[in-house]
Amino acid sequence: MDQQASIDLDSFGGGDRARFFRATRHGGLECLTASFREHRYAPHSHETFVVGVIEAGCEAYRLGGVRHYAGPGEVCFVNPGEVHDGEPADTGYAYRMTYPSEDMMRAVAAEVTGRDRVPRFRSPLAADAEAAALFSLAHRRLESGVSALGADEALVGAYAVLIARHADVGVTRTSVADAPDAVARARDYLDAHHGDDVDLDTLARVAGLSRHHLIRAFKRATGLTPHAFLTDRRVRAARRLLAGGRPPAEVAALCGFCDQSHLNRAFKARVGVAPGAFRVA
Known part of the structure; x- marks a missing residue:
């Protein structure tokens, strides 16, 4: 079992808890840290991407007519405009989410591929322990406000890995x-x-x-x-x-x-x- 999966949902405390914050250095990137046992999202969509990691428990959500179940250490993706919902499966879940703009993801994709295009994630869910750990590290650093360079480095690195592995960007640069x-x-x-x-x-x-x-x-x-x-x-x-x-x-x-x-x-x-x-x- 990887480190992400070893987190106990009870460590987040009882009830629903959420903290919303913005990363000003990244164009006001919206971020959410939450644990939900009761809250259910109504069907909705975003102008931005949704990229995040489940840290404990399991979230159930419907996207594209398919019901998905996201567990610990899995990365979740929603492309702009895609309608989805979300609710606790079983006892609840805890997650870390970001809502990067199309321009932000275009910029990272260009650095990875050398091509100027907005990526699209191929699947709403990916089991990628390495990228999930890097994303969680970046999110925690952004939330703490400690070390701009450490947070930026981890965030750009996480998005770059996720785009290279899970988006429709074609062939990526293999060397630098x-x-x-x-x-x-x-x-x-x-x-x-x-x-x-x-x-x-x-x-x-x-x-x-x-x-x-x-x-x-x-x-x-x-x-x-x-x-x-x-x-x-x-x-x-x-x-x-x-x-x-x-x-x-x-x-x-x-x-x-x-x-x-x-x-x-x-x-x-x-x-x-x-x-x-x-x-x-």
Whole structure:
């Protein structure tokens, strides 16, 4: 059983719960986190796509005259204009949803395929554990508001994988050309701005590459994604400040971590000890 399927619906609490939010960096991308035991959607459609992941339980919905059952770890798709409903199957379900515009999905598809066209998803449901995990990570990062680069990187990566695997975009690019100068520009920018909340669009403009190309070329060249590289640089800076006697709370703020707990997790994962222990060593 994969990690997504291991989530217990009871951990979401009793009753219906929902949180709606917008990702302003992505044109006000609408997002929903919800667990429903009673709520039933009336038949409706959207001007946007619907892309999301079931995290627990099972949702039943009718689309195209067919009743579907979406379970843990499965990815759900609704194309713009398609009429569908939705309701709990058995005891309920919990899910994470996004509502990307046609323009947003066209842009991601162009980065994946090199062709300017709006994709259409072939099926309303896909069992794709890798893409589901990446999507859930992106959604959680967007919801938390922590690390613009980490959230953007995961979201673009998730949409790119889902479009390449499950949309009618034809043959996709199988490789990405090396771009050493572009990667060097991105590295230099992250080195110089490691204390800032860098977003992926800004980094892609600095590099002169599409977002998708940058992520893949950067990892090929460095062994790390841009977000992982930025976190690594922040930890390096934190080491220097802690060795100079600065307190962890101050170091967290100076190095771009959202709080001391964020610094603690990143620092211990790479150094082996907590910042406080490192500072007094």
